[in-house]
Amino acid sequence: MANTSFRRGIHPPESKMTSDLPIRQILPKLGAVMVYPMIQHIGVPCEPIVEIGDEVCAGQKIAESTHGLSSVIHSSVSGIVKDIRITLSPRGVRCKGIFIENDDKYTEHPSIQPNADYKAKNRDELITIIREAGIVGLGGAGFPAHIKLNPPPDKKIDTIFINAAECEPYLTTDHRVLLEETEKILMGLDILLHMFPEAGAIIAIEDNKPDAVEKFNKLNKNERVTVMTLVTKYPQGAERQVVYACTGKEVPSGGLPLDVGCLVHNVDTVIAIQQAVVNGMPLMRKVITVTGEAASNPGNYEVRLGMTFSDLLEASGGGFTSEPYKIVVGGPMMGVAQYTLDIPVIKISSALLLLTKEEALKPPSENCFRCGKCVDHCPMGLVPLDLNYYADKGDGKRFLKFNGLDCIWCACCSYICPAHRNLAQSIYIMRQEILDSR
Ligand code: SF4
Ligand code: SF4
Numbered sequence: 001m002a003n004t005s006f007r008r009g010i011h012p013p014e015s016k017m018t019s020d021l022p023i024r025q026i027l028p029k030l031g032a033v034m035v036y037p038m039i040q041h042i043g044v045p046c047e048p049i050v051e052i053g054d055e056v057c058a059g060q061k062i063a064e065s066t067h068g069l070s071s072v073i074h075s076s077v078s079g080i081v082k083d084i085r086i087t088l089s090p091r092g093v094r095c096k097g098i099f100i101e102n103d104d105k106y107t108e109h110p111s112i113q114p115n116a117d118y119k120a121k122n123r124d125e126l127i128t129i130i131r132e133a134g135i136v137g138l139g140g141a142g143f144p145a146h147i148k149l150n151p152p153p154d155k156k157i158d159t160i161f162i163n164a165a166e167c168e169p170y171l172t173t174d175h176r177v178l179l180e181e182t183e184k185i186l187m188g189l190d191i192l193l194h195m196f197p198e199a200g201a202i203i204a205i206e207d208n209k210p211d212a213v214e215k216f217n218k219l220n221k222n223e224r225v226t227v228m229t230l231v232t233k234y235p236q237g238a239e240r241q242v243v244y245a246c247t248g249k250e251v252p253s254g255g256l257p258l259d260v261g262c263l264v265h266n267v268d269t270v271i272a273i274q275q276a277v278v279n280g281m282p283l284m285r286k287v288i289t290v291t292g293e294a295a296s297n298p299g300n301y302e303v304r305l306g307m308t309f310s311d312l313l314e315a316s317g318g319g320f321t322s323e324p325y326k327i328v329v330g331g332p333m334m335g336v337a338q339y340t341l342d343i344p345v346i347k348i349s350s351a352l353l354l355l356t357k358e359e360a361l362k363p364p365s366e367n368c369f370r371c372g373k374c375v376d377h378c379p380m381g382l383v384p385l386d387l388n389y390y391a392d393k394g395d396g397k398r399f400l401k402f403n404g405l406d407c408i409w410c411a412c413c414s415y416i417c418p419a420h421r422n423l424a425q426s427i428y429i430m431r432q433e434i435l436d437s438r
Contacts, residue, residue, distance in 0.1 A: 015169045017170075018289055040347040059111065062081075077106060079100045133283055136283075161201070165206045165236040182219055240408070297316055308341065309344075309345065331351060365422060377412045378412060385421075
């Protein structure tokens, strides 16, 4: 099938220097203190259900919320709860966190039991398993998977996507799991198709991963599943853009993919669903790309959630080739800059970028000279220079009138602006202020 794409967008340098490096498992050392922030998802924060001094097992639920829009949190190691206090999440927010000292035994909680035959379970039973496993959108959005998989009855789902575009520069975890966990992904997709018997599925992969496309074309025997190759372009992996590229359907302003009959799941989320449904395994692990010119040992690492990035670097034998000019958790376009490595890997973490000055230096902002480049490249068809103006003025009314809430914070506008204006940053802050006030 011909390569396909969406309108506008940008072509930043790919810099995927770790794409050929197999995933290495890294375990936290004896006595390492794991940190579990209570916000690792979109929705209401969790509350701890353990107390200081409790002994916990790996895979034991340690936090939950009574609110529907939330996702439970498990310990990823066995050990002792040492503290419960305010901590810093890699998303830059302060929230309550549970601190657990690793006993190095990895004793699993007795609730972890394989399930015999998922085809004998109905959708509600599978949704309960996925909810109790604490699975959220692992591509970075963090939307609780059990809610996404339970659309309102009037929304008929005809297409399930495995989103494996991985359009952010530097990131290579999706590429590696596509190659190394192919069977798990296809089984995870089979579970989703069992839950939506009238739907077909699309595995969407950018054309910079021809080995992954070839492998899925070879191993996929399911007639309901199509492998589609997408043009390598940013932000190809955004939900609306992947839906448009593959089906031509446009998600309406303020809407969701399910409004056009689509469910989009990141490839790592599908593996987590397979692990929960087949092996009874809650979400405890994450594959992280450690990269950047200042990283001395770049690679793709499977780590336990809650491990700090400083412990990850130490355990992987990594460090700095030179003092990083900027540290980012996530990709260079949508990630969050950090001032410390003593923050934990959480469900929505995808990468640790250790960037040199040459990679990260941004010239000072200048006045807008109305060249229109930000408009030409915005994948949402917005007018970033105007939204930036309304955001800087605090004019929420006009910001809303010109669809500021449709911004997906892809940062194409900031990237392309020859005046180096902080367009996406100001639009993001205004958008959050409006959403928080609702
Ligand atoms: S790209 Fe920058 S300089 Fe050009 S119109 Fe947009 S904000 Fe102004
Ligand atoms: S950050 Fe928002 S305004 Fe800027 S290009 Fe992306 S969607 Fe458009």
